[in-house]
Amino acid sequence: MSEFPTQPMPPPEELGPPIPPERVERHRHLRRVALLSALVAVVILLPLGLFVLLRGDSTPPEPGVAPSVGASESASPGATGGSGGATPSTRPGTGAPDGRISREELMRSTIQVPPWPQDNLTGLSGWVKFPGSTLTVPPDDRFDFPRYMFFGDPVYGDVDRDGARETVVPLYCVVQGGSGQLLALDRDRSGRIVTLGTVVATTGEIRVFDTVSVTADHVVRVKVGDFQRCCGDETPQLWQTRGYAWNGQRFRQVSGPTAFPVNPSVTETGLTAGDLVFGAPISGVRRGVLTVTVSYRRGARPDHLVVTVNVPAGVEADGAAEPQVKNGEVVLEVPPPALGGTNSVSFAFRRPATQSGGEAGARVGGVRADGTGLSESDPFNNGASVTVRETG
Numbered sequence: 001m002s003e004f005p006t007q008p009m010p011p012p013e014e015l016g017p018p019i020p021p022e023r024v025e026r027h028r029h030l031r032r033v034a035l036l037s038a039l040v041a042v043v044i045l046l047p048l049g050l051f052v053l054l055r056g057d058s059t060p061p062e063p064g065v066a067p068s069v070g071a072s073e074s075a076s077p078g079a080t081g082g083s084g085g086a087t088p089s090t091r092p093g094t095g096a097p098d099g100r101i102s103r104e105e106l107m108r109s110t111i112q113v114p115p116w117p118q119d120n121l122t123g124l125s126g127w128v129k130f131p132g133s134t135l136t137v138p139p140d141d142r143f144d145f146p147r148y149m150f151f152g153d154p155v156y157g158d159v160d161r162d163g164a165r166e167t168v169v170p171l172y173c174v175v176q177g178g179s180g181q182l183l184a185l186d187r188d189r190s191g192r193i194v195t196l197g198t199v200v201a202t203t204g205e206i207r208v209f210d211t212v213s214v215t216a217d218h219v220v221r222v223k224v225g226d227f228q229r230c231c232g233d234e235t236p237q238l239w240q241t242r243g244y245a246w247n248g249q250r251f252r253q254v255s256g257p258t259a260f261p262v263n264p265s266v267t268e269t270g271l272t273a274g275d276l277v278f279g280a281p282i283s284g285v286r287r288g289v290l291t292v293t294v295s296y297r298r299g300a301r302p303d304h305l306v307v308t309v310n311v312p313a314g315v316e317a318d319g320a321a322e323p324q325v326k327n328g329e330v331v332l333e334v335p336p337p338a339l340g341g342t343n344s345v346s347f348a349f350r351r352p353a354t355q356s357g358g359e360a361g362a363r364v365g366g367v368r369a370d371g372t373g374l375s376e377s378d379p380f381n382n383g384a385s386v387t388v389r390e391t392g
């Protein structure tokens with residue numbers, strides 16, 4: 001089975017200025033440093049190799065193409081804009097607008113993008129203007145690195161039973177893997193591109209989707225997978241074919257399995273962290289406690305979790321019974337919480353009163369009894385940056 005994303009992707013040059021080969025490693029190093037400094041666990045859990053999968057698309061970017069702003073540019077090909085009065089395109093009968101839209105047009109149009117899954121990479125939503133090539137999503141509060149949004153290849157079929165075909169197309173938001181939404185798009189009477197809804201998205205157990213078709217009975221058939229491979233990852237995937245149908249308001253699953261069996265190679269754990277607050281100095285030493293909360297939500301049960309905390313230079317474990325700091329890190333093995341539950345883990349630290357601030361962070365991973373790591377269903381929630389501050 002193919003890796004993510006399985007639709008043809010834009011060529012690398014769409015994804016930003018080409019990087020000379022001799023700078024690639026440095027670029028990766030700088031990127032790694034930048035991400036590690038913010039303790040984004042994705043870098044640890046996903047190998048580097050930016051965009052290695054995003055190759056193979058035969059469609060070059062279209063520099064200089066003005067973004068579409070609606071009806072006039074969106075009206076071709078085949079739209080019947082304006083001919084049918086106020087009759088909505090979803091009404092059965094003849095004369096419904098032709099909702100077939102090419103990928104090239106989508107990539108230079110303004111599209112209403114539904115919200116992105118919150119348990120995966122997030123991109124821009126609402127009315128989003130695509131620039132004629134891959135759209136760069138700037139860093140934000142949630143992810144402090146850019147992500148890249150672009151459409152895959154569309155398929156066409158009548159999903160709303162109005163006798164005319166719509167466009168069913170993947171929209172991706174990725175860096176090394178990431179999110180996908182399978183969107184159903186149509187045109188209104190004026191020819192403007194309108195979003196019918198999200199057929200399926202990479203959220204919960206579903207982390208990737210593949211082949212898409214629209215059946216004669218208006219069902220969107222999608223091959224969905226439980227794990228998104230990236231960058232050489234060979235984690236076994238589970239795949240199922242599920243069908244989704246438009247009910248007039250949203251897409252609902254109408255065929256195929258509704259859940260995956262447990263994949264013994266894949267788990268879903270997560271971590272959140274509080275602040276590390278050092279108290280007022282006593283005899284030249286400040287003491288503080290960091291509490292992290294780990295979760296186990298689904299998938300294979302790890303034998304144990306490995307929690308790693310990075311602390312600023314000069315910070316030491318507060319006492320011999322505490323896990324000790326080595327090379328700026330504390331590593332602690334803890335039992336996994338009950339399925340669906342969380343556990344809190346606290347670390348006591350001390351540092352000289354002459355020191356302050358610094359960067360810290362924590363991450364977690366699930367490990368088998370033989371010491372090998374499990375793959376993460378959602379790799380983006382396994383790390384957190386930690387604010388370090390002092391009181392008094």
Ligand SMILES: [Ca+2]
Nearest residue numbers: 158160162164
């Ligand atoms: Ca239709």
Ligand SMILES: [Ca+2]
Nearest residue numbers: 269376378379
């Ligand atoms: Ca996770």
